[in-house]
Amino acid sequence: MSRPEDILPPDLHYNDTEAKKYTTSSRIQNIQVSMTHRALELLDLQNPSMILDVGCGSGLSGEILTSVEPSEGGPHIWVGMDISASMLDVALQRDVEGDLMLADIGQGVPFRAGSFDAAISISAIQWLCNADSSEVSPAGRLSRFFNGLYASLKRGGRAVCQFYPKNDQQRTMISGAAIKAGFGAGILEDDPGTKNSKIYLVLTVGGSAAEGNGGDITGVVKGMEYVNVLDARRKHREKGRDFKKGSKAWIISKKEQMERKGKVVKHNSKYTGRKRHIAF
């Protein structure tokens, strides 16, 4: 199946017809809602918060933020950015609570430093890798976006971006841009290897745990299945031991090194050291 991202820029793809079709599809509604719940779980917000919804579209994701019960730490308020006037128009008709802005995230995130407690993005940022009417390169747009997002979040804040990379190269390009902007980054993959596979980029902004609930990425994803923690600091890790590079013994020794440094590593299992598709 061809990807809409490969065919048109987002503001043209999401025209009036597509925006209506997208928003009224109960299949899409269900998927967006469940992914937003998952993202909220990863944000782990304890108090009513101010959240940026990146690529908010017609508000399917944002509405979930509004509907979080007080007993669950909500309700949250949100500001949504989207490049499609048609999607925002549907959001208006549906009378969503959040504030809406017509904006291109590839141009940056125009908020002063430390504005938001958290950010979510559901099914949007892969668009930054693709066909676009602007002359700017995907790398340049990704860098503007992540730099802006990083600055707009308070210290200790978090962002969770669910996205649909076309291939491993896009996945690496996106997570690499986030790390370059200063984020601690991890990838969570639900149902890996299936056609329902969902990828969440979990981002933290440095700051002490006392300041908020952000802190180190390793705490965020601790104990989760299928989590890969990406960390710029890994570059400086110790030299490997005498095991053959890539062997099971070598991997286990690496894992021990990382565990000593407080990184999240997966449990060793009979699969350890076998080739997998989920690679960063």
Place this chain on the structure above:
Amino acid sequence: MKLLTLNFLTCAVKSCKSTSASFPLHPKDCELVSDTLKSDPKLLFNILPRLDWSALSTTASELGFPGLPPSAPTKEELEANEKLFHDLHTLLLETHISEGSLVCANCGHSYKIKEGIANFLLPNHLV
């Protein structure tokens, strides 16, 4: 757009990133609407330390609201002063700009607001 959001928005033009004159954006020919929203002390206390009080005072006076206290109230002051709490909730969360524009004092760029939606799309040469 809520006045709360305006207290966080900056000019998106590249050359305005490093200057303080680009914040806050100034409402021009704005129509306001008010909406009711259940007040939530937890939310307001969470946001309070992040407000730029002097920007908020500027915005309030430009829109013709009565003057704000000279400095931001503390959480304790708000807890003790129900009217102040209520007024602040109304100003920040229930007052929306529905039509008009936001103007940058540094570069002069004007961001249109229609049906409450601000247009922050920029021509490439300004990014």
